[in-house]
Amino acid sequence: MHDIKPPLQILLLGAQNENQEVKVNKNIAISESGFIFNPGTGDSFSTNSIGQEVIRMLNEGKTRDEITQGILGRYEVEKGILEKDLDDYFFMLGTYHIVHNG
Amino acid sequence: MSAVKTLNIALTGLNNIDSPGPGIPVARALRSGGLDPLRIIGLAYDNLEPGLYMHELIDRSYQIPYPSAGSEALFHRLKAIHEIESIDVVIPNFDAELHNFMRISDRLKSELGIRSFLPDHHSFEMRQKSALADWGEKLGIKVPATRTAFSWSEARQIASEWGYPLMVKGKYYDAYMAYDADQAAAYFFKLSAKWGLPVLLQQIVKGSEVNVTALGDGSGGCIGAVPMRKMYITDKGKAWAGITLHDDRLLEIARTAVAGSCWRGGCELEFIKTPDDHYYLIEMNPRFPAWVYLAVGSGQNHPEALVRLALGEAVEPMTHYEIGKMFIRYSYDQIVDLKEYEHINTHGWL
Numbered sequence: 001m002h003d004i005k006p007p008l009q010i011l012l013l014g015a016q017n018e019n020q021e022v023k024v025n026k027n028i029a030i031s032e033s034g035f036i037f038n039p040g041t042g043d044s045f046s047t048n049s050i051g052q053e054v055i056r057m058l059n060e061g062k063t064r065d066e067i068t069q070g071i072l073g074r075y076e077v078e079k080g081i082l083e084k085d086l087d088d089y090f091f092m093l094g095t096y097h098i099v100h101n102g
Numbered sequence: 103m104s105a106v107k108t109l110n111i112a113l114t115g116l117n118n119i120d121s122p123g124p125g126i127p128v129a130r131a132l133r134s135g136g137l138d139p140l141r142i143i144g145l146a147y148d149n150l151e152p153g154l155y156m157h158e159l160i161d162r163s164y165q166i167p168y169p170s171a172g173s174e175a176l177f178h179r180l181k182a183i184h185e186i187e188s189i190d191v192v193i194p195n196f197d198a199e200l201h202n203f204m205r206i207s208d209r210l211k212s213e214l215g216i217r218s219f220l221p222d223h224h225s226f227e228m229r230q231k232s233a234l235a236d237w238g239e240k241l242g243i244k245v246p247a248t249r250t251a252f253s254w255s256e257a258r259q260i261a262s263e264w265g266y267p268l269m270v271k272g273k274y275y276d277a278y279m280a281y282d283a284d285q286a287a288a289y290f291f292k293l294s295a296k297w298g299l300p301v302l303l304q305q306i307v308k309g310s311e312v313n314v315t316a317l318g319d320g321s322g323g324c325i326g327a328v329p330m331r332k333m334y335i336t337d338k339g340k341a342w343a344g345i346t347l348h349d350d351r352l353l354e355i356a357r358t359a360v361a362g363s364c365w366r367g368g369c370e371l372e373f374i375k376t377p378d379d380h381y382y383l384i385e386m387n388p389r390f391p392a393w394v395y396l397a398v399g400s401g402q403n404h405p406e407a408l409v410r411l412a413l414g415e416a417v418e419p420m421t422h423y424e425i426g427k428m429f430i431r432y433s434y435d436q437i438v439d440l441k442e443y444e445h446i447n448t449h450g451w452l
Contacts (some may be wrong), residue, residue: 042331042345062212
């Protein structure tokens with residue numbers, strides 16, 4: 001099992017369009033405790049509460065920009081730092097086949 | 103008031119060790135099913151097979167001759183055991199013994215009334231490691247390139263064409279990854295000494311290993327199939343923990359293999375799933391895997407269904423299973439009285 005906890009080390013999707021949709025892959029199961037299970041690969045992960053919140057917003061169909069605004073509205077964080085963390089987080093979610101670009 | 107006849111099932115594979123045989127999980131599956139009243143008779147090759155002493159699962163055990171003694175010796179030993187135990191169904195659980203059991207299965211039924219549910223020789227041979235690539239090609243199933251070698255010089259020639267690393271595999275069991283000619287030579291001689299010739303060489307396919315336990319009805323139908331990914335692998339390559347998957351494509355390929363071989367009985371299909379979602383069949387084992395109880399735990403009791411098929415009952419295909427169900431194996435030190443060990447050694451039964 002892997003931990004997925006933003007902020008992370010890797011920066012890759014920095015050039016991603018802010019309105020580009022990121023979708024949670026079909027059949028991905030996420031529990032209230034932040035436990036993520038991919039039934040296609042058998043992989044499981046844990047994420048912290050903000051990570052859970054991001055995935056919940058993705059499931060609600062929110063765009064990257066809406067997620068950024070949602071978090072900025074609720075937490076004291078610099079926009080630049082948040083965007084970098086989100087880049088890292090989405091990259092990690094993509095690497096583990098939890099999300100894909102819509 | 104009418105008495106219900108006890109069903110007497112004999113099975114092998116009681117070696118519940120670090121590289122476990124499937125006998126104990128199969129016995130456990132039968133105990134979990136609806137086959138009461140049930141009596142399970144263990145058939146063992148070695149007096150230290152742990153299942154001999156698992157009296158909560160195995161009612162009585164008998165020694166049987168090693169496969170190298172041949173099918174006639176096996177038939178006579180089973181006949182002697184049958185005179186005591188009135189065996190209804192026999193379930194062999196080792197690759198290396200299957201030839202003997204298949205050879206005598208008709209006689210077991212016609213002369214003794216012992217039923218089994220085994221593949222025929224044609225089906226058995228087409229999924230042999232040495233024939234797997236050709237068979238897979240006919241069915242449209244990808245198989246890594248595999249060649250047989252009857253001598254080290256032949257193996258060295260194949261390896262020099264392919265390059266390293268490559269897999270060196272025994273005829274029945276065991277496989278090693280060789281990174282250079284020295285390693286390949288060492289594995290070649292180790293495997294040929296243990297399992298005989300030929301030794302197989304197989305090209306490496308990178309990806310994660312996913313397996314399917316399945317049951318074929320012998321007419322091309324698949325009675326049940328459950329896919330699993332190994333979560334923890336021992337140094338012998340055995341799964342110590344695994345989880346059921348939701349993978350329709352994998353199940354479709356498994357059903358194609360079962361249908362294409364008209365497989366009759368239990369089997370295990372081992373695949374490598376590549377990062378770009380291609381599946382390569384690396385082996386089709388001709389018996390249930392040691393992790394078959396995971397299928398029971400997730401909703402499909404394949405061993406029970408096999409017994410019902412052997413008895414001539416109609417069995418509906420099982421399609422549902424619970425996804426995300428795990429097994430985690432453990433080891434356990436049984437305490438055995440010397441008297442028991444003495445008994446199996448001196449009397450041949452326990």
